[in-house]
Amino acid sequence: MSELLQVADEVRETLDRGEAVVALETTLVAHGFPAPHGVEVGLESEAAVREAGAVPATIGVLDGRIRVGLDPRELERFTPEARKLGPRELAASALAGEVGATTVGGTLAVARRTGIRFLGTGGLGGVHRGFTERFDVSADVPTLARSQALVASSGIKSLLDVPATTELLETLGVPVVGFRTSTLPLFYSADGGPPLQDRVETPADAARLAVAHWELGGAGLLLASPPPESLDVAGLIEEAVAEAERTGVAGQAVTPYVLGVLHERSGGRTREVNRTLIVANARLAAEVAVAYAAP
Ligand code: PSU
Ligand code: MN
DSSP states (O other), X not given: OTTTEEEOHHHHHHHHTTOOEEEEOSXXXXXXXXXXXXXXXXXXXXXXXXXXXXXXXXEEEETTEEEESOOHHHHTTOOTTSEEEOGGGHHHHHHTTOOEEEOHHHHHHHHHHHTOOEEEOSSBOOBBTTTTTSOOBOTHHHHHHHSSXXXXXXXXXXXXXXHHHHHHHHHTTOOEEEESOSBOOBTTBSSSOOXXXXXXXXXXXXXXXXXXXXXXXXXXEEXXXXXXXXXXXXXXXXXXXXXXXXXXXXXXXXXXXXXXXHXXXXXXXXXXXXXXXXXXXXXXXHHHHXXXXXX
């Protein structure tokens, strides 16, 4: 295991001192944005985590190892050619010596092995639209249900079937908690989502809730924070999802395809909102991690 999993010294030392660490994924870097914007978003997210007083641990597969904590030059290797890794692909990709970009699910699986409890992302993966015809549920959800970790996101990616995903999260016992909101943020847009029963007003309250949930043997929680800038692109999403379906784009390719179409058709506006919300969620995850680590 020690051979396969390589934790950066700074991350290891910070964890050993019981201080705040936030896991970040590499799928966003490789596939969430057209190059070179993904790397910029990754670096900005790391900077936001540091500003909040935590240490970033960006996770990905390089040179036969599952790496926890990457330097900027290593981050640049996560180009669109990188393989997208959910939890099931981690081992094979490492053994094959590929460059592997971890999704939220893949990142959580590694974070769990490493003892990292906080992660920031854009929107959680979930139940894809049209799942009754063609089953497609992101491994993000079951992996979160198995990990004692809190994920800060702007809700669930609204290109998915949001009601079906919230039902599945309930089935799996994953609390969905609004951060200063009483409705679920819809990724690009702050409003219009289903009501949430639980909300918190501060990172310290979020940390307290996570601790209580974990004390009861619970596992993952989703902390849902509205995007700093809100954009209503429901029509464009319909269009892009229908187009993916028509052109036979399926499985792991759906999310990057739809995000790409949205970025293009919105004149780059979805890309800008996506960037700001990812960085804000990285910062929020760090603030909760810092509150959790505080004596
Ligand atoms: N959030 C974003 N952009 C993304 C993703 C999340 O703002 O590209 C990625 C994450 O890596 C997430 C993945 O884990 O999409 C889910 O993909 P799938 O539905 O294929 O499991
Ligand atoms: Mn899928």
